[in-house]
Amino acid sequence: MKPIRIGLLGAGVVASGVAQVLARNQAEIKRRAGRGIEIARVGVRNVDKARAALGAEIELTTDLDALVRMEDIDIVVELIGGTTRARELVLAAIDAGKHVVTANKALLAVHGTEIFAAACRKGVMVAFEAAVAGGIPIIKALREGLTANRIQWIAGIINGTTNFILSEMRSKGLDFDVVLKEAQRLGYAEADPTFDIEGIDAAHKVTIMSAIAFGIPMQFDKAYVEGITRLQATDITYAEQLGYRIKLLGITKRRAEGIELRVHPTLVPAKRLIANVEGAMNAVVVHGDAVGSTLYYGKGAGSEPTASAVVADLVDVTRLHTADPDHRVPHLAFQPDALDDAPILSMEEVVTSFYLRLRVADQTGVLARITGILAEHDISIDAVLQREAGDDENQTDLIILTHDTQEGRMNKAIAQMQSLPTVLQPIVRIRKEELNN
Amino acid sequence: MKPIRIGLLGAGVVASGVAQVLARNQAEIKRRAGRGIEIARVGVRNVDKARAALGAEIELTTDLDALVRMEDIDIVVELIGGTTRARELVLAAIDAGKHVVTANKALLAVHGTEIFAAACRKGVMVAFEAAVAGGIPIIKALREGLTANRIQWIAGIINGTTNFILSEMRSKGLDFDVVLKEAQRLGYAEADPTFDIEGIDAAHKVTIMSAIAFGIPMQFDKAYVEGITRLQATDITYAEQLGYRIKLLGITKRRAEGIELRVHPTLVPAKRLIANVEGAMNAVVVHGDAVGSTLYYGKGAGSEPTASAVVADLVDVTRLHTADPDHRVPHLAFQPDALDDAPILSMEEVVTSFYLRLRVADQTGVLARITGILAEHDISIDAVLQREAGDDENQTDLIILTHDTQEGRMNKAIAQMQSLPTVLQPIVRIRKEELNN
Known part of the structure; x- marks a missing residue:
C-alpha cells in the first residue's frame, strides 16, 4: 500500500518533534501501522524559519487553506494552536473529507462539540491524544481501555509548569514568585505564564477528559478554574506536617446531582502515588466502578513526548480507517508479516x-x-x-x-x-x- | 443492531465478575460500544456450582466443544485457565470463525504464536488485555498508545501476591515464610503459591509484553525466571539503608545484541514511583525513545478489575470488527447519539x-x-x-x-x-x- 500522506500545520516544537519521530522510527512505525506514514507538506507562516526547524527536504507552503483541501493529503495534523484560525482550518479539513489529528486542547475544550459533529457528518476521525497529558495515552485509556466501567472520578496533575513550581516550593521552601522566575529561566514556564499558573490549561484538559469519561458535551465555560498564584509556602509546610501535599489538580466527578468540573490547588494524602509525582511530570488517576483506581504517569509536554501521542493517533487513523479489517490492530502490535527475529539473550x-x-x-x-x-x-x-x-x-x-x-x-x-x-x-x-x- | 452474543467458558471468579459488570453497566457499555453485549451461554464443568455463582437466568451447558462452535455466538470468552483444554477450545472457536477474548497468560505465553497465526488465517481477533496486569490497560498502551516509539525497556510489578509479600516483609521486617502464611490466610496467595512466588506468572506476563513491545514471537521458554523464595529480610533492610527497595520485576529490554527477558528480585531506587507501589497493586514502566518513561498502575488481579479488561476487549471487538466504520471508536467515547445531558454543578x-x-x-x-x-x-x-x-x-x-x-x-x-x-x-x-x- 502507498504511504499515508500527512499535511502538517505548524512548524513549532511539537511539529518538529513529529517530523523527527516519523523519520527516526519510520521502519518500526510501518511495521505497526501496516503502511508508511510520510509528511507530504507543511503549512507555515514563515518559510525560512520553518526550513531551519524542519530541514531541507520537507515541502513547505504558506497557503494553509489550500493545504487542508489538497487531493493527495490523507490526514491533516493541526499543531498551530489557538482557537480561531485552528478552528477554521480543522473545519475546512473535515469538510474536505480529511481525517484530523490535533494537539490543541483549547480548540477542543471550546469548540469540540461543533468539530466532532462536523466530523461525524463527514465520517472522518478527529484524534486528539496529544491534547491531554502529552505522551501519556490517557485518552485511549478513557475511551477504550476502561469502557467496562462506570467512571466515577478523575483527578490529574495535567500541567507540568505548575507541578514543577509546586515541587520546588515544597522542596526548597521558596515562595511562588521566586520559583516562577526560576521556572521561566529553565524553560519550564512561558514568558507569559498566565494559561498555566491560572489553571486555564489544566481546565481545558480536564474538560476534555470529563466529556469522554461521562459522555457529556465539552463545557469549558462551566469549569471552575483556580490557579496557584495565591498559594503560600506556609500552607505547603503546614499541609506537609499534617501528612498532605498540595497539587494543582484537574478534577471531574460524577454525582447523582450532576458533574463536578474544577481545577484548583488540592491537598492530597502524601502516601498516594499521585502526591509523589514531582517536577514537570504529569499523572492522572481514573476511578472506575469495576477496576478501582488506575494511574497513568509520564511526560505531559515537550517536543517528542507530545509527538509520541500525535504519531500514535496517526497510526490509529491509519489502522482503523484506511486498512482492511484484518490489519486493524495486529495481535502482537506489529503486522504479522513484520515480526522481528531478534534473539532472546542468555x-x-x-x-x-x-x-x-x-x-x-x-x-x-x-x-x-x-x-x-x-x-x-x-x-x-x-x-x-x-x-x-x-x-x-x-x-x-x-x-x-x-x-x-x-x-x-x-x-x-x-x-x-x-x-x-x-x-x-x-x-x-x-x-x-x-x-x- | 442486535446485541453481540457472548459464549463464556468458565464460571470462576473472573467469569462472575464479567457477568456482574456486563449486567450492572449494560446501559453505559451499550452507549460506548454502539451495540448491546450479552452473555448468551456459559460453558461449565459443574452446572449446579455455576448456577450458584452466576445466577438463575444465564443459560448453562457442559458441552464446551459445542458452545464454541454455536451459530448464534459472536465472541468466545475463555476464562477456564490452563494450557491444554483452553488451547483446544480457543483453536476450535477460531476455526469456527469466532472472535476470542481471553485472560489466559499461560496459554498465550506458551501457545500464542500458534493461536495468533490461526486467528490471522481466519480473520478473527484474539484479545487479551486481561492477561497482563488485570484492569490496567497496558496491552492497549503498548499496542496502540505508544506506537510512535521504539520501545527500549519495560519493567513491571506484574504479580500482586509477591508484591504484597515483599511490602509486608519490608514494612514489618518479617521473613518470607511468615508473610507467605499471612498472605494465604488473607487470600492474597493461593494454597499452592508456586506459580506466583517462583515468578512463573510474572514470566508469562512479561513474555507477552516483550512480544508486543518488540514485535517478536512469544518465547516463554527462553525467559529467565527467579522468584522471591530465597529473599531474606536482611537484604531488604540493607537495600533500604542504601536508598533502594526490592521488587519482583518482570523486565524486558532491547539491546543491539538481542532482547533481555527476565523475572527476578530487583533493587530499585526508592525515589522511583514504581518503588512505592505497595501491597497487591501492579505497575508497569514502559520506556520509549520519544515519550521517555511512562507508568501504568492499578489492580492487577481480582474479579471485577480483571473483568474490566475482559469487557473492554469485548467493546473493542464490537467496535472494530462488527460496527460500521463510522462507529468504530467514537470521538467522545460514547456514540454521538448517546451523549448525556447531566448538568455541570456550580x-x-x-x-x-x-x-x-x-x-x-x-x-x-x-x-x-x-x-x-x-x-x-x-x-x-x-x-x-x-x-x-x-x-x-x-x-x-x-x-x-x-x-x-x-x-x-x-x-x-x-x-x-x-x-x-x-x-x-x-x-x-x-x-x-x-x-x-
Whole structure:
C-alpha cells in the first residue's frame, strides 16, 4: 500500500518533534501501522524559519487553506494552536473529507462539540491524544481501555509548569514568585505564564477528559478554574506536617446531582502515588466502578513526548480507517508479516548492576582482596557498606553495589570471591536496575 | 443492531465478575460500544456450582466443544485457565470463525504464536488485555498508545501476591515464610503459591509484553525466571539503608545484541514511583525513545478489575470488527447519539473536604468560637493544628482540616468566621481530596 500522506500545520516544537519521530522510527512505525506514514507538506507562516526547524527536504507552503483541501493529503495534523484560525482550518479539513489529528486542547475544550459533529457528518476521525497529558495515552485509556466501567472520578496533575513550581516550593521552601522566575529561566514556564499558573490549561484538559469519561458535551465555560498564584509556602509546610501535599489538580466527578468540573490547588494524602509525582511530570488517576483506581504517569509536554501521542493517533487513523479489517490492530502490535527475529539473550549476556552481600571474617585486607577480584573482572563499584553482623565480633556483613556489568562476568567474580577462606557464607547476589533511561 | 452474543467458558471468579459488570453497566457499555453485549451461554464443568455463582437466568451447558462452535455466538470468552483444554477450545472457536477474548497468560505465553497465526488465517481477533496486569490497560498502551516509539525497556510489578509479600516483609521486617502464611490466610496467595512466588506468572506476563513491545514471537521458554523464595529480610533492610527497595520485576529490554527477558528480585531506587507501589497493586514502566518513561498502575488481579479488561476487549471487538466504520471508536467515547445531558454543578454545590488556615488572636475561647461556627453549619472537623506564628506572641496560626462538606456551606461559615474580631487576616482555604474511593 502507498504511504499515508500527512499535511502538517505548524512548524513549532511539537511539529518538529513529529517530523523527527516519523523519520527516526519510520521502519518500526510501518511495521505497526501496516503502511508508511510520510509528511507530504507543511503549512507555515514563515518559510525560512520553518526550513531551519524542519530541514531541507520537507515541502513547505504558506497557503494553509489550500493545504487542508489538497487531493493527495490523507490526514491533516493541526499543531498551530489557538482557537480561531485552528478552528477554521480543522473545519475546512473535515469538510474536505480529511481525517484530523490535533494537539490543541483549547480548540477542543471550546469548540469540540461543533468539530466532532462536523466530523461525524463527514465520517472522518478527529484524534486528539496529544491534547491531554502529552505522551501519556490517557485518552485511549478513557475511551477504550476502561469502557467496562462506570467512571466515577478523575483527578490529574495535567500541567507540568505548575507541578514543577509546586515541587520546588515544597522542596526548597521558596515562595511562588521566586520559583516562577526560576521556572521561566529553565524553560519550564512561558514568558507569559498566565494559561498555566491560572489553571486555564489544566481546565481545558480536564474538560476534555470529563466529556469522554461521562459522555457529556465539552463545557469549558462551566469549569471552575483556580490557579496557584495565591498559594503560600506556609500552607505547603503546614499541609506537609499534617501528612498532605498540595497539587494543582484537574478534577471531574460524577454525582447523582450532576458533574463536578474544577481545577484548583488540592491537598492530597502524601502516601498516594499521585502526591509523589514531582517536577514537570504529569499523572492522572481514573476511578472506575469495576477496576478501582488506575494511574497513568509520564511526560505531559515537550517536543517528542507530545509527538509520541500525535504519531500514535496517526497510526490509529491509519489502522482503523484506511486498512482492511484484518490489519486493524495486529495481535502482537506489529503486522504479522513484520515480526522481528531478534534473539532472546542468555542470562550470561544480560547486563545489570548488582547488590552483593558477603559474610566475611573481620580481618585486615578482606575488603582489599574482594574489591581486587571485582577489579580483575572489570566490575566497578558504586557503593560499599560494612556492618557488624550481630553478636559475633569476628564476622561482618559487607554490602557492595556495583555498576552495570555482564552477568557472566559477575558469575566468575562471585565464584572466585566465594573460594576465599575469609568469605564465610554463600554470597547473596540481587540484581539492581536504576530505571532512569 | 442486535446485541453481540457472548459464549463464556468458565464460571470462576473472573467469569462472575464479567457477568456482574456486563449486567450492572449494560446501559453505559451499550452507549460506548454502539451495540448491546450479552452473555448468551456459559460453558461449565459443574452446572449446579455455576448456577450458584452466576445466577438463575444465564443459560448453562457442559458441552464446551459445542458452545464454541454455536451459530448464534459472536465472541468466545475463555476464562477456564490452563494450557491444554483452553488451547483446544480457543483453536476450535477460531476455526469456527469466532472472535476470542481471553485472560489466559499461560496459554498465550506458551501457545500464542500458534493461536495468533490461526486467528490471522481466519480473520478473527484474539484479545487479551486481561492477561497482563488485570484492569490496567497496558496491552492497549503498548499496542496502540505508544506506537510512535521504539520501545527500549519495560519493567513491571506484574504479580500482586509477591508484591504484597515483599511490602509486608519490608514494612514489618518479617521473613518470607511468615508473610507467605499471612498472605494465604488473607487470600492474597493461593494454597499452592508456586506459580506466583517462583515468578512463573510474572514470566508469562512479561513474555507477552516483550512480544508486543518488540514485535517478536512469544518465547516463554527462553525467559529467565527467579522468584522471591530465597529473599531474606536482611537484604531488604540493607537495600533500604542504601536508598533502594526490592521488587519482583518482570523486565524486558532491547539491546543491539538481542532482547533481555527476565523475572527476578530487583533493587530499585526508592525515589522511583514504581518503588512505592505497595501491597497487591501492579505497575508497569514502559520506556520509549520519544515519550521517555511512562507508568501504568492499578489492580492487577481480582474479579471485577480483571473483568474490566475482559469487557473492554469485548467493546473493542464490537467496535472494530462488527460496527460500521463510522462507529468504530467514537470521538467522545460514547456514540454521538448517546451523549448525556447531566448538568455541570456550580462550585456552591461541589463537595470536598477543606484545609483552613486562620491567623487568630492568642486568646482563650477563640478555638471554641471557631469550631462552634463550623458546627452550626454542620461542618465536621477532622484535625486541628495550632502553631505560633513567628515572633509575635499575641497571634497564632490555627489550621483546621474538615470532613466533606458542600462548598456553599463552607462559604457561609468562612464569612461568619472572618467577621470575628479575633480573626486577624483573610482566612486561607484550600480544598482537600482523599482520592481513596
